[in-house]
Amino acid sequence: MPESFDPSPASISDGSSTSTASDRGHVFVTVGSTRFDALVQKVLSEPVLDVLRAKGYRTLDVQCGNSDFDASQLSRNGEDRWQRAGDVETSVWRFKPTLKEEYERADLIISHAGSGTIIDVLRLGKPLIVVPNETLMDNHQAELSDALAALGHLMSSSVAGLSKAIETLNTSALVPFPxxxxxxxxxxxxxxxxxxxxxxxxxxxx
Amino acid sequence: MDTLGFLTLISVLIAALTLLRLYAVLPSTQTAKPSGLREDSDVCSLAVFLGSGGHTSEALRLLSALNFNRYGPRTYIISEGDTLSMHKAMDLECAKSTEASQTTPFTSGPDAPCSFVVIPRARRVHQSFLTAPFSAALSLAASIWHLTASPLFFGPPAPDVLLLNGPGTCFVLCIAAYLSRFLGLKSPKLIYVESFARVRHLSLSGKLLRPLVDRFIVQWPDLLQDGKRGECRGWLV
Incomplete structure (x- = not known):
């Protein structure tokens, strides 16, 4: 392990007794039933993938909902499913009936600011970065993520600041959600x- | 006195009496005190509006906290076409009856522990403001039917408590409950719980229902900083 390696992803895996070295470093991104083009595009961009790689994350699943994104760097794998091999093995898909298993499998979750998603993820004790959709007219959702971030339960980030947020996230400093x-x-x-x-x-x- | 003057006098009198009656049925600005004690063994019929999406999830999470032997029968009020909310409510009923090792909750007839009522949406998302008044009227008519007219003429009686947490359609249910009060009929206690997502600004339904409901509950204390009515007991979902 290189000197500069940040221990946070490893400490998450160590923290949950079910994780083994082989499934360490999985990131799950979810936009729920909404459409959030900017977030999906951002997590598939090189700067974000670089940071994920540097932090020790090896696999990335993106539940993209109804979002539009540039799939030219991905290979199509059936209806509404895209993949890309590499240092951070990426898989993009639209919907599944329930996301609970996806949350449980992940070591880091990046999500839209829906309150249901936030509660479900935090109650599983998973590290969470919330990215409110700034293009929504009634953006009260940012209120919730900001308030929970102020209490230390999660990290709130803009789309533009996502790389920085992943880089600075200290998962062991997050406060457990009741x-x-x-x-x-x-x-x-x-x-x-x-x-x-x-x-x-x-x-x-x- | 001419006819016009007489009619004016009558109209003014009716308006004044209506306002007086409305004032009498409005909740006091103080937090309402519990009225009428119940024994441990008593039951209390409950209705809940499932407003779809996050509203449904929060409403059902609140319900999951309750003793279903005490709060029954339960009426789930859903919007037209919202089968997802109906399925989630059925899931909760099944989970609760398994927990209490009871038989299936989905029997029909007057003794059924739970039932579903469908009302048209007050306003659909993106609906034109031209047609919105018509759907609102339709929605109100359905609410009045279920909360006021049907209990009066056909039974079973109106529920003891109605739980609301938004969005729009819950306002027309509140209006229907007020019609019952206005007429001196049995009306459910109205309890509004603002969404967990509302931290610093009330939702539109929250603002509308705040002066009307019997208990106005928020989950973040900042929402009560204006000193108006309401209470906060922390996170409920």
């Missing part, structure tokens, strides 16, 4: 509907 706590809403509704003597509420610590 798991789902159903008791808050349960207590709130029980209280509103008059179940205030409920045993369910006895554990509440307000």
């Amino acid at each position: 798991q789902f706590d159903g008791s808050r809403f349960r207590e709130l509704l029980d209280e509103e509907m008059g179940f205030i003597h409920s045993r369910d509420n006895s554990s509440s610590g307000r």
Whole structure:
């Protein structure tokens, strides 16, 4: 391993006990059901691939949704599926019924700013870089990624700043995201509907 | 007094009474206090609007926290054509009944633990503003049918609580609930939960429903900085 090698991808793999040396360094990019041409184009660009390679990532899967992108550097592999061999082996495809397995397999996830994707990825404890789509008119989604970035749960980046974000990401410094706590809403509704003597509420610590 | 003057007087009187009645049914600006205690063994019927996409995911995550033996029967209100939300709700019902080792939730008839109601969308994405009033009216009519008219004439009664979290169509459901209140009929408690994605700015449905619902809940405290009504108990989804 070269001196300049940043230990972060390795530390992610070491952190999850199921990873072995052979499947270390997998990146998954997702745009969900949206269209996000700029992000897809960016992650397939040489500067980003260079940074990924330098950080020790070896495979890249891109779920591109309805995005348009320049596929001239890729070879077509069936309907809506493209591939490229190389230092960072790349595979691009449009949709799968569920992305949970893709999240679980990845050591780094780069995603659009959809709140569902963000919650799912963070609850799996995966390092996440969120890239809000700046071309959306109602860009409230950037609010969420900025707020979660300020709390240290993820890294928020512009499309233009993605290489830099990947380079500077320190996965071990990310703050774990809390798991789902159903008791808050349960207590709130029980209280509103008059179940205030409920045993369910006895554990509440307000 | 001439006829015109008489009619004007009557109109003013009706308007004043209508406003008074509306004022009486509006929630107080203070956080509403729980009304009517229930026993542990009581049940509480619940309706939830699944607004598709992220709205559906969040609404179902909220529901997953509840004791389904307590909150039932459950009515899922979905927009026309939103089969994805319907399937996600069925998944939750199945998961919950497996958890409680009960029989299948998908029986029909008056004793069914869950049911689905479909209403037309108030406004489709990219719909022209010319035709939007017509779809909104259609949507309102369907909401009034399900929340006000059908419970009054045909039963079963209106649900005890209606959970809303956007988008647009949930506003017409709120209006229908208000019609019931206005007429002195049973109306569900209205609970609005703003999306987890809303950190510093309320959604349009949030702004519209804030003065109308019985509980207005946000998941990020900055949304309440204006000091108006609402509460935050942290992240709920």
